[in-house]
Amino acid sequence: MTEKKMQSGQSTEGMLDYNDNSSAQLQLVRLLSPLVRDLVHSMSPPDTEFKIMDYGCGPGVNSIEMVKPAIEACLEKFAKTPIVVCHSDQVGNDWNTLFQLAAGPEGYAQMSKNIRTEAAVGSFYDQVTSPASASIGTCIFASHWLSQGIQLTSAGTVWFADLQSDARQIVDRIAQRDWTQFLLQRSREINAGGHLVVGTLGSVPDASEVNGIAASGRGIYRSIQVVAKSMVDDALISPKSLDSFLFSLWFMTEAEARRPFEENTELRDAFEVIQTTVQPAPTKAEDIFQEHIDDPHTYAQKYVGYIRAFADSTLRTHLFGPNCRTAELLDQLMAEFYNRLTQLYESETNKHACEVWHLVVVLRRK
Template identity: 55%
Template sequence: MKPSPHHPMKSTEGMVDYDRNSAAQQQMVNTQSGRMRELVGSLSPAGPEMTVVDYGCGPGSSAIEAVRPSIEASRAHFPELPVSVVHMDQPGNDWNALFQLVFGSFGYRGGSDDIRTAAAVGTFYSQMMPASSVDMATCFAASHWLSQTVSVKAPGSIWFADLQGEARQTVWDQAVRDWSTLLRHRATEIRKGGYLLVGTLGSVPDETEINGTAASGRGIYRAIQVVAQSMAEDGLINPDVLDRFVFALWFMTEEEARTPLEEDGQLAAAFDIEEISVTPAPGNNRDVFGAYLADPDDYAKRYRGYIRAFADSTLRKQLFEPGVSSVADVDALADTFFNRLEELYRTQTDKYAFELWHLLVILKKK
């Protein structure tokens, strides 16, 4: 039996073919592969094992690549130590898919008796590991999601970068609280000399933007706004619901990510800052799918797949479910939305291109 449309969605429910459509997440992980090896190689192990934790792991192959460099570096530098790998995410993560990859032909467990694999189920806005137990912690493409949904009155804007006034302040207050909370719990869990590496989407200064910053994915979220508005005008979405809908996320600038670590006494005492930076993603950071522009159909399908992979569950729960009477109605609205989104990218192509800047935060526990 299918759940009621008003039943809370799981964290990865609706992520259609997440692994296939997570190229940007996988690129972010792969870009930091060498750095992860370097950090693990510089550790002075406390034993009795090397503990590697990936926070907000997700269900795809990027979760494997987020820990593989640390495993390989540990084996190379500390062959006497067994390795403990912990994948951490919310209850609704597709754990079956993840562990099929872990133990599959391209996983890291094939024939390995010196690796212990576990899942930590919950939220990284709480303590998830014993105190001083983690040697190497990573968090990729996850820390920008807020700890809870935010409802603000903001007609014409469905994400933080275009908000103004009280609505923007409300979302920012939640974002900075969450970032500080995430860091405090990692400060408890990571042992002295251990590392935290956070890689996620960032923002950069841009005087042409309404709030003075250009945020990763600004084209994507504005395309979502255009399609949602068209459905509201056609009577398919409640306009009042749309006016209060905002994605619960914030892509920080370098300054925004750094400030709590320097001004919060507890965090300043806990961590040394190894690096905080926002840089263009490798390749075509002005259009992640720009290589496919010559074929508008392919280009549009790639945007549809990528956006649906991360946004479907949020759109269903907060935008499509209110006011409908069945799961079938939600499914129909979702199909209509993504059909219109694909058509928008087919006809407007790079007007709503996916620009991407990587925020990298590397901290060492004092």
């Protein structure tokens, strides 16, 4: 089996209403905030400025909240040191919203006149800032997206955790290569004594699952498969388009997160590994919208909003787009998909609940 690159490697470009539908992401940000403060307090004074790198910033709300504790700790310990916040993401990111939030009443620009905001446009699998320039880097709910879109035969599933045989091995190799490359780039950008904090979705061992792991969000990805298959059955989209569609992501286990440090000498020499863990989310680990379970309509709306936020652009471009000759037809297909998804969650509710295991990796640059 051969792998094929899709026409775009920007899996997260065009995220829809992300800031309004990212409560699960914000939970992890709040969990990591005390850790980020402590790490900054443990550092020595920088030579010139204190640079915070925000890798994979997205439209902003969670990134803003993640850099705030680093800024607060820096203002407390290095009161007169200039602070630079550099947000990094793809060219198609909603940069206007990000900078409006940063400068707004809930942003960080008001915390001090000694803060400068920058953007680094490009993939974080490449170099995005000057060598040894960053004091601390954070990457929240972003490192699970692969460097490229993937098109291969994946009949019966739209995501990595249910892939079989050669297809799984192909995506596994890409995921491990990407994670290693991400870490190597950060090893060159973070200065000695600096830190990298990565928080995202993870997977845990589970003998009952087809590949021996239970991955975060398995319910929602399987719900997407169910609804898309129903549209194939009703001849709204072609079987080929579904069988070749795959979300380009991978949620690592603890062992997978540690592997580059065991196999790559450059990384082992560059970083002290402080933490690599996968743990259930501290609240709502079994269902991110469990508080709405007794109201099926609201429950369904929450899930559909969450799925639209991260998946709409991918679904439009790589699943439904190839079935459409006009933008109007594409909009109709997307509306039908979300209507069916809503009906699924209203009728079956938590059968397709989103479980969450947090992967947290904390490194210190030697």
